Each structure stands twice: as structure tokens, then as C-alpha cells.
Amino acid sequence: MLDQAFEALKTYNWGADVKALDPISEAVVKTHGDEKGRLDLENRLAAVLTSGASRDAKDYVCRQLVVAGSKASVPTLAGLLSDKELSHMARYALERNQAAEAGQALRDALPKASGAIKIGVISSLGVRKDAESVSALGKLLGDSDAAVARAAAHALGDIRTPEAAKALSEAKPAAEAKLAVADARLACAESMLAHGKKAEALAVYKSLSGQDQPKQVRLAATRGMLAGASK
Amino acid sequence: MSRSSSSTRREFLKTAGASVAIPYIITSAALGNADRPAASDRIVMGGIGVGNMGSGDQGAFLGRGDVQYVAVCDVRKGVREAAKGRADKHYQNSDCREYNDFRELLARDDIDAVHVATPDHWHAIMVIDACRQGKDVYCQKPETRTLREGPLMVAAARRYARVVSGGSQRVLEDYRGIVDKCWSGSLGPIKSINVNVGPLSQICNLPAEPTPADIDWDMWLGPAPWAPYNKARCDGNFGTGGGSWRSYVDYSGGGMTDWGAHHFGGATFAVDVREMQPVEVQYHDDKEGKYVTLHYPNGIVISHNRPKFENLQVEGTPGETRAPKPVPSYKGQGGIYGDFIECVKTREKPFRDIELAVNTIAVSHLAIIAYQLQRSLKWDSATQQFPGDAEANRLLDRTRREPWQV
Structure with a gap:
């Protein structure tokens, strides 16, 4: 059955019966705890990604690699990160893959990517709370593409390490990215308060309470100061 | 204001x-x-x-x-x-x-x-x-x-x-009878409540159709994986059997989340666990069928599709009673919409405050993941993780298509 399903993947495309592929998703579940079986399956799936299979088939494979992926499929997925059609689904499989290699693949892709693909990679690094990417993301806060700068700000707000907070506080964002930077700084301040770093949090809130900030940011900063004062 | x-x-x-x-x-x-x-x-x-x-x-x-x-x-x-x-x-x-x-x-x-x-x-x-x-x-x-x-x-x-x-x-309006019964204390300490709802959503692989001129297809897809236009993929009807976006995993959890939001909302309200999340999902696959039970820190259990149990069937403690509690309700006038508007004016939390709503729909998501992996799972609501279960933790989210992020 599994062999037939992999055979079906070769011609799978929009409109084909997805149930023909069910043995693959069933194999993903059944190989839980079976290291060798899972690795064999992962390798078979990864091989589809370098074959002439359709975008739809590769999309299906990436969905299965969300659960079945390990460091073994990272190099293949990394090769798709720059592919306009497949970058998203490659990240789909990599983003929550706990292997250190997955984070490295995303960091490696960052300087080579541009536009929407770069924003996607930035976003995935944020979701992973990838502390090793803080320096690279910090540099992007001043990117000439405001969408890239905003994405970097939100990613640093997800990471929330002291280094991320520092990069955000030192940023001189363009007007279009100012709100995103403020939001990320507020997120960092919340984390500081939660970790008992009251003075650091209050400093962030104070710096966001000026008239140069939008009123919703000033309100949030004022509330943060009150929350900090009561701690 | x-x-x-x-x-x-x-x-x-x-x-x-x-x-x-x-x-x-x-x-x-x-x-x-x-x-x-x-x-x-x-x-x-x-x-x-x-x-x-x-x-x-x-x-x-x-x-x-x-x-x-x-x-x-x-x-x-x-x-x-x-x-x-x-x-x-x-x-x-x-x-x-x-x-x-x-x-x-x-x-x-x-x-x-x-x-x-x-x-x-x-x-x-x-x-x-x-x-x-x-x-x-x-x-x-x-x-x-x-x-x-x-x-x-x-x-x-x-x-x-x-x-x-x-x-x-529906959380307040459809299930008021069972909510009042539970909150009155007449059923004694509540042990469990069952919810019957479904189905789970599926991967959509419908064929490509010409994209109509009056839809911005890329924006409709937004953070979801790219796919070609098909009317049934994006139809907004309320079905979950294949002819609407509610049927498909990229856009919906299927009936499990669509009607699940109502039924689990009513269930969590009735047994008063709206402010917490389960600590464990037990997956059952026996001769009677597949179902899950979601276990709360206070011992209350919500079951899903438990064989022989009706929707919102409550298990109390026969022969015991409990002190009644006042049932929370909407503020302002005009049902749930009036509640929202009143709270916009007063800055109070609405009846379906987002935190309570999130707790409700977390029940659906936890059950879906247990069904997908076909095994029981522990859940730590404080860290929002399945402790020690890397595989399950990969299902906490769905990677958004560029340039969208949350």
C-alpha cells in the first residue's frame, strides 16, 4: 500500500484523489517511536522533493515532514528555501523541526533571500525563537524594504532575549516600521517584567510613552509602567 | 465613552x-x-x-x-x-x-x-x-x-x-438549560460532560478552475499554502463535508472547530472550566470506536464523541448538591453584539472575552492533534507545550505563507 501511494505521488496533481496518499500519512503516525522506520520514510519523502514530481506532490510531502522530519531532510528542504513556489512549504516542514540543522538552514538562507521569501525566513526564525539570528535580524530593522524591517521587528519581539531587546531599542526604524518596533519592544518589556527585570522593563515603557509614539503605544506603555510599579 | x-x-x-x-x-x-x-x-x-x-x-x-x-x-x-x-x-x-x-x-x-x-x-x-x-x-x-x-x-x-x-x-443562548442546571448545584459536583461534533477537516486537492475576476485570490489564500482557485475550496457555506472552506485544513478545523466552538463553548461554560485548559488528552480506540477525553486540572472531564453519550450529556454526582452560583451573562442590550458594544464603552471584558474563547477552541485543537497522532498527550497550558513530546509540539501551529506572520 505504501509503495502504491509513493507511486501515486509521481503523477499526483490538483484534482487527484488525495485518499490515494493516505498510506503515507498513516505511515507517519505508525512510525512514531520506530527510529529506523521513520528515517526510511523520511528519506523516501525527501527524495520526492528532488524528483520531477509536481508542486502539489511536493506540497503534500512537506506536510508529512512536519511530523516525520528530522535533521536528515533538512539539506533537501534547505535547497527549496529560495524556490519561489516551494519556499513556503519548505519552511512549513522546517519551522518547528527541533533539529539544530533546521535553524542553521534558515539562518543561512536569510542573507541570500529577498522580498517576500526573506520575510518568510525571518518569520520562521521568530517562531523558532532563534536567539542565534538576533544579530542578523537586528541589522534588518533598518532595511530599505519596510516590510522586511517590520518582519524583523516582529521576529525579534518573538525571540525576546536581552540581545533582541537591545537591538530593538537601538533601532532607528523608518516611519513604516515604527509601530512594529514599538510592538516588539512592548513584547520584550512584558518578558522582562515576567522575569523580574523591573528596571529594564520600566526603561522600555518610559521610552515608549512620549508624544512621538501613536496613542495606542503610549497607552500600552503607561499600562506597563503601572504593572511594573505594582510588582 | x-x-x-x-x-x-x-x-x-x-x-x-x-x-x-x-x-x-x-x-x-x-x-x-x-x-x-x-x-x-x-x-x-x-x-x-x-x-x-x-x-x-x-x-x-x-x-x-x-x-x-x-x-x-x-x-x-x-x-x-x-x-x-x-x-x-x-x-x-x-x-x-x-x-x-x-x-x-x-x-x-x-x-x-x-x-x-x-x-x-x-x-x-x-x-x-x-x-x-x-x-x-x-x-x-x-x-x-x-x-x-x-x-x-x-x-x-x-x-x-x-x-x-x-x-x-450559542454558548449562552443555546445551552442555557444545561448551564443553569449545572450552576444551580442540583447535579452536585460535576464529573464530566460529553460533546458530539465533527468532522475533522481534510487536505483539499480540488482541481484548478478559472479564477473569477472579482476575487483577489492571493489575498483570499493569505497565510495559507498556495493552491489554485476552486469554488468549493473558498465557498463560505456552512457545510463541512467538502463543498466549503470549512471542510479543509488550510482554512478550518472542520466541524471540530466550527461547531466545536459552540458545543465545547457550551460544555466548558456548563461545567465551569472556561478559565482553564486541559492537562491531558486521552485517545481511546476500542471496540466501541475512537474518541478522546480531555482532563482538566480540577478533575472534570470533557469527552468528545464518547460512545453512547449524547451531546452535552452531563455526569453529576447523584444524591449530592452543591451551592448555587450566579450565571454570568451579557452586558448591555442586544445579545452578544450588544455585550461587545457595551464593553467597548465601559472597557469591561465581554462575555466571550478572547481568553475564554481561546480556551474553548484549544479543546478542539487538542482533540484534533490527538486524533491525528492517534495517541494520548499531556498538555502544559502555562508553557503551551506538549511536555517532552517534540512530535506533538510541531502541530502547535501552521507555518504562514510569506509575507504573513503573527
Whole structure:
């Protein structure tokens, strides 16, 4: 059955019966705890990604690699990160893959990517709370593409390490990215308060309470100061 | 109203009055009357996703004298135009503005609140962005598409002190009988409640069809994986059997989240576990069938599709009673919509405060993951992780297509 399903993947495309592929998703579940079986399956799936299979088939494979992926499929997925059609689904499989290699693949892709693909990679690094990417993301806060700068700000707000907070506080964002930077700084301040770093949090809130900030940011900063004062 | 944006509007009017010529004609509608506040005191609203449920939500808000409805957003031109038409007809003017891109609507300083009724895969992005822009939000259920989205939405609401309400009116209105019974104490300490709902959503692999000219397909897909247009992929009907977006995993959790938001909402309300999340999901696969039980820290169990149990069947403690508790309800007038508007004015938490709504839909998501992996799972709601279960933790979220992020 599994062999037939992999055979079906070769011609799978929009409109084909997805149930023909069910043995693959069933194999993903059944190989839980079976290291060798899972690795064999992962390798078979990864091989589809370098074959002439359709975008739809590769999309299906990436969905299965969300659960079945390990460091073994990272190099293949990394090769798709720059592919306009497949970058998203490659990240789909990599983003929550706990292997250190997955984070490295995303960091490696960052300087080579541009536009929407770069924003996607930035976003995935944020979701992973990838502390090793803080320096690279910090540099992007001043990117000439405001969408890239905003994405970097939100990613640093997800990471929330002291280094991320520092990069955000030192940023001189363009007007279009100012709100995103403020939001990320507020997120960092919340984390500081939660970790008992009251003075650091209050400093962030104070710096966001000026008239140069939008009123919703000033309100949030004022509330943060009150929350900090009561701690 | 105590909202800062409204204050600004009034301050503007006050300041402008000193330096700008007042129009000769101010309509009686603008000045207000006993039934309708003056324009400057109305809550200025817009709607995002205004077909199907969104049109119903729009109608509810349009019908309120304390709301001024000024903007509609939808990626389907015909739906958008129809929604504008409804607003303009209601106010006998042509003032309602149309948007294809929700970010333009949210960027308007004059809008206080929005309602969101897009397909589910958009909810978190829009609600969080609305909070960042200082708007209050009424978001249709199911409020989240993934477990990871919930705490992010709650954090955004709290960070900016926004009123964010979930959208299931059935939680209070449909299940009141069982809720009253449980809260009266007559059933004694509650042990469990069962919910029968489904199905789970499926991967969509419908064939490509020509994309109609009046839909912005890339924006409809938004953060979901790219796929070709097919009418059944994006149809907004309420079915979950294959002819609507509610049937497919990229946009919905299927009946498990769509009706699950109602039923699990009623169940968690009835047994009073709205403010917590389960600590464990047990997967059962025996001769009677497959079902899950969700175990709460206080010992209460919610089962899903438990064989031989009816929907919202409660297990109490026969022969025992418990002290009655007052049943929470809506504030203001006009059901769940009135509750939201009242809270926008008073800054109280609404009946379906986003945190309670997130807790409800987390039940659906946890059950779905247990069914997908076909095994029991521990859940730590404080860290929002499946402890020690890397595989399950990969299912906490669905990676968003660039350039979208939450």
C-alpha cells in the first residue's frame, strides 16, 4: 500500500484523489517511536522533493515532514528555501523541526533571500525563537524594504532575549516600521517584567510613552509602567 | 465613552470648531436624539469579511443606534459592494468606504472597532493587527486556527487594553438549560460532560478552475499554502463535508472547530472550566470506536464523541448538591453584539472575552492533534507545550505563507 501511494505521488496533481496518499500519512503516525522506520520514510519523502514530481506532490510531502522530519531532510528542504513556489512549504516542514540543522538552514538562507521569501525566513526564525539570528535580524530593522524591517521587528519581539531587546531599542526604524518596533519592544518589556527585570522593563515603557509614539503605544506603555510599579 | 481615539475625535471637533467654519447644515441624524447618540459619541465601526456570517454581523451592528458603520473590507468585489450597499441604504448616504486590503481599513484613525468574519486562517493576523492599531474587535468563532495563535491574540488584546470578543452567541443562548442546571448545584459536583461534533477537516486537492475576476485570490489564500482557485475550496457555506472552506485544513478545523466552538463553548461554560485548559488528552480506540477525553486540572472531564453519550450529556454526582452560583451573562442590550458594544464603552471584558474563547477552541485543537497522532498527550497550558513530546509540539501551529506572520 505504501509503495502504491509513493507511486501515486509521481503523477499526483490538483484534482487527484488525495485518499490515494493516505498510506503515507498513516505511515507517519505508525512510525512514531520506530527510529529506523521513520528515517526510511523520511528519506523516501525527501527524495520526492528532488524528483520531477509536481508542486502539489511536493506540497503534500512537506506536510508529512512536519511530523516525520528530522535533521536528515533538512539539506533537501534547505535547497527549496529560495524556490519561489516551494519556499513556503519548505519552511512549513522546517519551522518547528527541533533539529539544530533546521535553524542553521534558515539562518543561512536569510542573507541570500529577498522580498517576500526573506520575510518568510525571518518569520520562521521568530517562531523558532532563534536567539542565534538576533544579530542578523537586528541589522534588518533598518532595511530599505519596510516590510522586511517590520518582519524583523516582529521576529525579534518573538525571540525576546536581552540581545533582541537591545537591538530593538537601538533601532532607528523608518516611519513604516515604527509601530512594529514599538510592538516588539512592548513584547520584550512584558518578558522582562515576567522575569523580574523591573528596571529594564520600566526603561522600555518610559521610552515608549512620549508624544512621538501613536496613542495606542503610549497607552500600552503607561499600562506597563503601572504593572511594573505594582510588582 | 472612554476610548482614546474617540477622545481624539471629539478634541478634533472642539479644536476645529474654533478655527474652521461650521457647516450651515448639520443633519438631525448627526446631532442624535433620545434613541441615538450624537455622531461624535457613536462607536465607529468597520467590517472585515462581510459575506455569510459577516453580513449577519454587519446587520447586527448596523441596526444599533450607538454604532456608526463606515467601512467594509472583503477580497470579493461583489460581496464588498453588497455590504457597502447595505450600509449606505441604512444611513441613506454613500459614505461607507470599501477596502480590498484589511490593513488599509485598520490604518484609519477614525475607526474604533471592527468585526472580523473571514475564513478562520485569517483571524489571528487580523485580530492582532487590529489590536496593534488600537481597535477593539468582535471576531467570529472559531477564533483561532492553531494553538499557537491563541496566546498571541490574548497578549495583543491585553497589551493594548483592547476589548476583544469571540463570536459564539450559542454558548449562552443555546445551552442555557444545561448551564443553569449545572450552576444551580442540583447535579452536585460535576464529573464530566460529553460533546458530539465533527468532522475533522481534510487536505483539499480540488482541481484548478478559472479564477473569477472579482476575487483577489492571493489575498483570499493569505497565510495559507498556495493552491489554485476552486469554488468549493473558498465557498463560505456552512457545510463541512467538502463543498466549503470549512471542510479543509488550510482554512478550518472542520466541524471540530466550527461547531466545536459552540458545543465545547457550551460544555466548558456548563461545567465551569472556561478559565482553564486541559492537562491531558486521552485517545481511546476500542471496540466501541475512537474518541478522546480531555482532563482538566480540577478533575472534570470533557469527552468528545464518547460512545453512547449524547451531546452535552452531563455526569453529576447523584444524591449530592452543591451551592448555587450566579450565571454570568451579557452586558448591555442586544445579545452578544450588544455585550461587545457595551464593553467597548465601559472597557469591561465581554462575555466571550478572547481568553475564554481561546480556551474553548484549544479543546478542539487538542482533540484534533490527538486524533491525528492517534495517541494520548499531556498538555502544559502555562508553557503551551506538549511536555517532552517534540512530535506533538510541531502541530502547535501552521507555518504562514510569506509575507504573513503573527
